[in-house]
Amino acid sequence: MPSLPLLPPVFTLLADLIERHSGIHYGLGDRELLEDKVSIRALEAGFDSLFDYYLFLRHDPKGPAALDTLIEGLVVHETYFFRDALALEVLADDVALAVRAGRRPRLWCAACSTGEEPLTLAMMLHERGVLDGVYLLASDISQRALDRARRGEHNLRSLRALPPGVEGRYMDVVDGKPHVRSDLLASVTWRRVNLTDAATIAELGTFDAVLCRNVLIYFQDDTARRVTELLTGALVPGGHLLVGTSESLLRFGTALECEERRGVFFYTRPKEGA
Numbered sequence: 001m002p003s004l005p006l007l008p009p010v011f012t013l014l015a016d017l018i019e020r021h022s023g024i025h026y027g028l029g030d031r032e033l034l035e036d037k038v039s040i041r042a043l044e045a046g047f048d049s050l051f052d053y054y055l056f057l058r059h060d061p062k063g064p065a066a067l068d069t070l071i072e073g074l075v076v077h078e079t080y081f082f083r084d085a086l087a088l089e090v091l092a093d094d095v096a097l098a099v100r101a102g103r104r105p106r107l108w109c110a111a112c113s114t115g116e117e118p119l120t121l122a123m124m125l126h127e128r129g130v131l132d133g134v135y136l137l138a139s140d141i142s143q144r145a146l147d148r149a150r151r152g153e154h155n156l157r158s159l160r161a162l163p164p165g166v167e168g169r170y171m172d173v174v175d176g177k178p179h180v181r182s183d184l185l186a187s188v189t190w191r192r193v194n195l196t197d198a199a200t201i202a203e204l205g206t207f208d209a210v211l212c213r214n215v216l217i218y219f220q221d222d223t224a225r226r227v228t229e230l231l232t233g234a235l236v237p238g239g240h241l242l243v244g245t246s247e248s249l250l251r252f253g254t255a256l257e258c259e260e261r262r263g264v265f266f267y268t269r270p271k272e273g274a
Helices: 006-023 030-044 050-059 063-074 083-098 117-126 144-152 182-186 198-203 223-231
Strands: 106-109 135-140 169-173 177-180 188-192 207-213 235-242 257-263 262-267
Touching: 006 030, 006 050, 006 063, 030 063, 030 177, 050 223, 063 144, 063 257, 083 117, 083 169, 083 207, 083 235, 083 262, 117 135, 117 188, 144 188, 177 182, 177 235, 182 188, 198 223, 223 235
Parallel strands: 106 135, 106 207, 135 188, 207 235
Antiparallel strands: 169 177, 235 262, 257 262
């Protein structure tokens, strides 16, 4: 499919609209990449000018829904089961102790894409016999990704770090496609959430742990700082925020305390009076 020309002034308008709506940042060096992706949606919608498409997104009553669809095509869905599994193992051990002490921990996997991370965590919690005692929320900005997650349908690439004993117990491969067990899918609450939407995040309540891994790298520092503040506000005192191994919150001057446990970095909200 041919691309429509994305002139610098229109690139600036579109990139700003996308960033304000989703947090995803496109710099000048990404102009050709954005041109290709936006052209697909614009042509499908019947536009032959990206400026006209921008005006539609910005001002037409149907624009917000079309903008959601555009962002669906921009979001990166690179994930797989048991990715950076040690962090999840450490968290699962903590959660198991809390459940056995009579608590019901609340966990949130933010930006979960097609669900491999929360489902991995659900497997680990089931292995420890505590899954029924946990509230597990998984969210993403992409409704299409969430629909796939709810169905438990994944691709074979998502199995590349799968340890022995998972297939056949927690999932089966049917006609070349992995399918997760229905009771595991039911143990997760799936919800569409934009991580820049303060009101929606406030409605979710507070959590003992929030996982937002390999997400902040797609944001500019100002947006990443704002999202970090929103996620910090969603933690109970003493709650943990887990980010990706290549991400660091220290440069943001966050109020969270960083601690290293078994080779994993946890960012912890200080307890009251600490």
